[in-house]
Amino acid sequence: MKIIHFGPEDIATSWQRIQALRDLGHQVHTVYYSRIAERVNLTKRIYRSVRRRIGFPAEQCAENRTLAEMAAALQPDVVFVEKGLTLRPATIRQLRYACPNALLICYSLDDMMNPGNQSRYYLKNLPLYDVHFTNKTYNVPELLSLGARRVELTGNAYSPHVHRPFAGSESDKQRFGCEVSFVGGFEYERAQTLNNLAEHGIPVRVWGNNWDKFRNPHQKLCIEGRPAYGDDYARVVCSSKILLGFLRKVNRDVETTRTFEIPAFGAFLLAERTEAQESLFQEGIEAEYFSDEVELIDKIKYYLQNEDKRAAIAAAGRQRCLNSGYSYHDRMEDLLNVIGCTKD
Known part of the structure; x- marks a missing residue:
């Protein structure tokens, strides 16, 4: 199958899906709407910020023209759009005209009812796609009510190319490891919970964006001030004894990509308890969960003192990933099976 993938240039989940x-044997051609480490001057940053705030985000890579030209030339079977916040309705209609047999799909793992994840272009394009894919059950009726023709569920996942046991060196353990680690962006509630752990004598290391917003971290809370990507992410996860899993409340999350990535590394996941996560990894067998800070602290202290039980749960969690179809290979194969039934 010939596929055009429209998404960000990154080394994270978009690349993993490609x-x-x-x-799986498909020809995948890429059109980027953003670039890694792009240098942007102040004027352009202000311009982009204004455009984003009014709901019409500015192009970064001439992506509308590039996508239309590539589609006309290649005549793809599928145009796979990740969010598509900068895609104009005229571009989608042009794709329809130039590639009448192509299936147009829109894919997102974010809560697309969160205004921060939308654009006016996106909302206008909702009825123009053949099918939308979301990992959030509550987004299905919401997207349909806004005009989407068809909405299907997919799942978060891990990449077997990236998320696998990583035998780090002693130097890696010193540079990246900790008793307890968290990888993710700043949110106020997360920061307060992590501070409380530090106040109870639990050393915690934090990697992610925007933690400079946290003004008064406890002295035992080690804020790295940078994200961990690629091999560094693997070094953090595989060099730490316990990995915390917090949910993004603004996205109404009940699971995240880290729900799958951490066990796939063969690491020990201690995450917020939800019915969705409990259905994915059995509590006390393949992962651990907490409902409040008291339970979180108790479980951290228990598992730091019980290495054998911690290791057994980590190993079982990885095996669950391998056995239950949680990889992007499985998710993309399932997705293609669905779209194979949506257009004659």
Whole structure:
């Protein structure tokens, strides 16, 4: 199958989905709407900020023209759009005209009812796609009510190319490891919980964006001030004894990509308790969960003192990933099976 993938240039989940589609034997051509480490001057930053705030985000890569030209030339079977916040309705209609047999899909793992994840272009384009894919059950009726033709569920996932046991060196353990680690962006509630752990004598290391917003971290709370990507992410996860899993409340999350990535590394996940996560990894067998800070602190102290039980749960969590179809290869294969039934 010939696929055009429209998404960000990154080394994270978008790349992992592209790689999975290629591993499944499909030809995947890419159109980027953003670039890694792009240098942007102050004037352009202000311009982009204003455009984003009014709901019409500015292009970064001439992506509307590039997508239309590539589609006309390649005549793809599928145009796979990740969010598509900068895609104009005229571009989608042009795709329809130039590639009448192509299936147009829109894919997102974010809560697309969160205004911060939308654009006016996105809302206008909702009825123009053949099918939308979301990992959030509550987004299904919401997207349909806004005009989407069809909405299907997919799942978060891990990449077998990236999320696998990593044998770090002693130097890696010193540079990246900790008793307890968290990888993710700043949110006020997360910060207060992590501070409380530090106040109870639990050393915690934090990697992610925007933690400079946290003004008064406890002295035992080690804020790295930078994200951990690629091999550094693997070094953090595989060099730490316990990995915390917090949910993004603004996205109404009941699970996240880290729900799958951390066990896939063969690491020990201690995450916020939800019915969704409990259905994915059995509590006390394949992962651990907490409902409040008291339970969180008790479980951290218990598992730091019980290495054998911690290791057994980590190993079982990885095996669950391998056995239950949680990889992007599985998710993309399922997705393609669905879209194969949506257009004659």
